[in-house]
Amino acid sequence: MLEITGALKTFHKGTPNEVRALRGVNLALDPGSFIIIIGTNGSGKSTLLNAVAGVFILNEGTICLKGQDVTRWPEHRRARMIGRVFQNPFSGTAPSMSIQENLALAARRGLPRTLGWALERRLLDQFRERVRLLNMGLEDRLDNAIGTLSGGQRQALTLLMATWVRPDLLLLDEHTAALDPKSADQVIQLSQEVISRDALTTLMVTHSMHQAVNLGDRLIMMHKGKVLHDFRGAEKKRLKVEDLIARFQEVRRKDQMDESTADMLRRQYI
Amino acid sequence: MTLLIGALTLGLILSLLALGVLISFRIFDFADITPEGSITFGAAVAAVLLTKGAGPFAASSMGFLCGFAAGIITGILHTRFKINGLLSGILVMTALYSVNLHVMGKSNVPLLTETTLVTFAEQTGIAILPEAVSLSVLGRQVSIRDAFTLGFAFLLALSAGLLLYVFFRTNLGTAMRATGDNQQMMRAMGVNVDNMIVLGLGLSNGLVGLSGALLAQYQGFADVQMGIGMVVLGLASVIIGEALVGSRRLGLTITGAVMGSVLFRLLVAIALRWGLNPNDLKLITALFVFVALIVPQLPARMPRWMKRHA
Numbered sequence: 001m002l003e004i005t006g007a008l009k010t011f012h013k014g015t016p017n018e019v020r021a022l023r024g025v026n027l028a029l030d031p032g033s034f035i036i037i038i039g040t041n042g043s044g045k046s047t048l049l050n051a052v053a054g055v056f057i058l059n060e061g062t063i064c065l066k067g068q069d070v071t072r073w074p075e076h077r078r079a080r081m082i083g084r085v086f087q088n089p090f091s092g093t094a095p096s097m098s099i100q101e102n103l104a105l106a107a108r109r110g111l112p113r114t115l116g117w118a119l120e121r122r123l124l125d126q127f128r129e130r131v132r133l134l135n136m137g138l139e140d141r142l143d144n145a146i147g148t149l150s151g152g153q154r155q156a157l158t159l160l161m162a163t164w165v166r167p168d169l170l171l172l173d174e175h176t177a178a179l180d181p182k183s184a185d186q187v188i189q190l191s192q193e194v195i196s197r198d199a200l201t202t203l204m205v206t207h208s209m210h211q212a213v214n215l216g217d218r219l220i221m222m223h224k225g226k227v228l229h230d231f232r233g234a235e236k237k238r239l240k241v242e243d244l245i246a247r248f249q250e251v252r253r254k255d256q257m258d259e260s261t262a263d264m265l266r267r268q269y270i
Numbered sequence: 271m272t273l274l275i276g277a278l279t280l281g282l283i284l285s286l287l288a289l290g291v292l293i294s295f296r297i298f299d300f301a302d303i304t305p306e307g308s309i310t311f312g313a314a315v316a317a318v319l320l321t322k323g324a325g326p327f328a329a330s331s332m333g334f335l336c337g338f339a340a341g342i343i344t345g346i347l348h349t350r351f352k353i354n355g356l357l358s359g360i361l362v363m364t365a366l367y368s369v370n371l372h373v374m375g376k377s378n379v380p381l382l383t384e385t386t387l388v389t390f391a392e393q394t395g396i397a398i399l400p401e402a403v404s405l406s407v408l409g410r411q412v413s414i415r416d417a418f419t420l421g422f423a424f425l426l427a428l429s430a431g432l433l434l435y436v437f438f439r440t441n442l443g444t445a446m447r448a449t450g451d452n453q454q455m456m457r458a459m460g461v462n463v464d465n466m467i468v469l470g471l472g473l474s475n476g477l478v479g480l481s482g483a484l485l486a487q488y489q490g491f492a493d494v495q496m497g498i499g500m501v502v503l504g505l506a507s508v509i510i511g512e513a514l515v516g517s518r519r520l521g522l523t524i525t526g527a528v529m530g531s532v533l534f535r536l537l538v539a540i541a542l543r544w545g546l547n548p549n550d551l552k553l554i555t556a557l558f559v560f561v562a563l564i565v566p567q568l569p570a571r572m573p574r575w576m577k578r579h580a
Contacts, residue, residue: 079460094451118444
């Protein structure tokens with residue numbers, strides 16, 4: 001479904017702010033798989049998602065989606081196959097427009113924007129139906145501006161919008177990190193429901209260890225722009241929060257050792 | 271009475287300019303200054319076509335198309351060549367000054383004997399009311415020409431507003447509004463944001479060009495200087511309109527812009543009647559927009575100011 005080979009990306013190349021965000025990532029996703037990505041801050045997990053979405057073009061490496069080489073495709077062209085939910089609840093919706101207009105925009109993801117009426121009656125009925133399933137009481141407020149909604153409501157709607165036209169690949173970029181615990185649980189539950197109902201191939205970045213062990217059928221741990229661990233099948237199922245914390249501590253120890261060793265060498269030889 | 275009718279007609283004609291500014295400044299949040307050039311462009315092309323014997327409708331449509339083209343160029347400079355939005359507009363506006371001189375061949379093209387939309391309105395009036403020389407409105411005499419020009423300008427502003435409203439409710443128009451709201455989201459929805467901006471600026475300046483074409487026919491000439499201060503004027507109308515309708519709902523903002531333009535012209539007419547020096551008009555317009563822009567910030571600033579001066 002998705003195949004990433006040798007992905008390299010350096011930001012601000014040749015300046016003091018140079019960041020080597022992706023240092024050779026290889027990843028292949030089977031159709032219908034639900035993959036969780038965790039990693040330390042700056043490990044490149046969000047960068048990887050953005051690379052797949054086409055926010056920027058890779059320095060090296062290729063990305064294939066559904067057998068097509070999309071490496072050089074612009075973001076809006078890839079959007080035909082990809083649904084996305086962002087970390088920031090403000091990113092996924094048009095705040096000054098109504099709920100139904102936002103949904104109407106989503107209903108034409110990847111389709112040409114024609115001179116047809118945006119809010120068709122047929123669509124409005126569908127909107128009410130599907131928004132009711134969110135259990136947030138929004139079905140009677142479809143003509144309210146999105147800007148008046150809470151973060152959790154917006155993320156639930158963004159999720160509905162991202163999956164309205166069934167995406168070949170769903171990208172969830174820490175989409176509950178900015179929410180209060182109750183809303184986060186609600187959005188996670190909705191995500192699970194839609195992913196299993198539509199058998200969506202999903203890449204989900206998270207900071208939450210609980211989400212990481214409880215969700216998905218494969219878990220990838222990233223560090224310094226590379227895939228460090230790849231747990232799948234039974235191994236993923238057995239994984240516990242403690243195991244993950246242990247892995248993270250291991251990484252941290254290794255980093256510190258690297259630094260102190262480098263320090264020692266510097267003091268001795270420079 | 272003539273003054274009132276004149277102010278209303280001018281306000282309705284310039285409401286197309288206000289709608290154009292509404293699209294660039296409010297919907298796209300893009301400080302587009304191209305209208306200073308595109309309104310003259312529309313006027314110049316229409317005036318020259320009229321002197322060459324073209325029909326008033328064809329000439330006015332060409333005014334729209336020329337403004338549209340100017341907006342497209344600004345949009346391309348901004349999106350494809352990554353030039354700052356304000357600068358893109360300034361470049362096109364400056365270039366248009368020479369283009370306009372070339373189109374007209376001189377700095378002013380008078381329209382005295384040509385068949386314009388004004389003479390068309392007058393003829394329509396005579397056809398409908400063959401006997402009357404003037405109409406009686408509230409006890410005052412209004413010439414057929416003025417009355418039907420006003421009526422015609424009203425119909426034009428009404429249909430432009432309606433068409434714009436309908437357009438912004440289509441899939442394309444909705445995507446365009448959302449692009450002004452949240453570009454990141456629209457890219458994720460598979461929309462080429464650059465194309466939307468280019469098309470939006472084209473539409474905006476097309477309306478401005480049409481406004482210029484109508485203005486030239488109404489005032490009886492096209493002048494290479496007529497675009498100066500037009501962006502601020504349009505913005506003033508939009509701001510007045512927002513204050514009038516007090517809402518950001520699509521239909522109301524469009525209505526507001528038209529009403530704002532008319533009200534602004536009325537205020538100008540009254541001020542001139544009271545003896546305002548016409549030379550001060552642009553200064554006062556700029557001051558008005560300045561005040562209108564800072565008033566919404568005042569409540570936030572007031573407490574601090576009061577504390578400091580207590």
